Amino acid sequence: IAGITQAPTSQILAAGRRMTLRCTQDMRHNAMYWYRQDLGLGLRLIHYSNTAGTTGKGEVPDGYSVSRANTDDFPLTLASAVPSQTSVYFCASSGGPHSYNEQFFGPGTRLTVL
């Protein structure tokens, strides 16, 4: 692994189902983030984690939860998916030495909720 990986690449999900989007980084970065990207709205922060064991709410946290059990992994869970959660989800990380808070992004997960 080099950088950030996300799984699955894409998913079609029935409304009301539970879904976990996976994110793993191998850069030993302290901070990790989840964004959703929607046409015309740019990137909006869902949740973040400044270090393992801590999480925080971003701009649009409702309907989503995260955990940060270790440095490398930062899963995003939709407990009961709704159609408005149809989006492209990006995981990112930052906080390596001399990074000046530059964020590195994963390839994204395209989620469709029907």
Added chain:
Amino acid sequence: AQSVTQLGSHVSVSEGALVLLRCNYSSSVPPYLFWYVQYPNQGLQLLLKYTSAATLVKGINGFEAEFKKSETSFHLTKPSAHMSDAAEYFCAVWGGSNYKLTFGKGTLLTVNP
């Protein structure tokens, strides 16, 4: 608190023409500023960053940006557009005590042959 405004959600240029993508920011502390590029169906990739060193920052693929504190701007330029530059471009600012970046809504660049 910080914010970013990208002027123009869509910019269209001819191949070989100057590219100018505008970004204005607000920040209560000296900011770090970034430009990211997103090619279709891909994640965001860092183009360049300003971290309080030189005000003219050179990035990848021939892009550069100039930090102008008096204008609170960080516009992205490239002297001669190439077809491969067609993508969406995001400006972002970090100006707080946590790790969070604030992104603009993006500018879609179209390059016409």
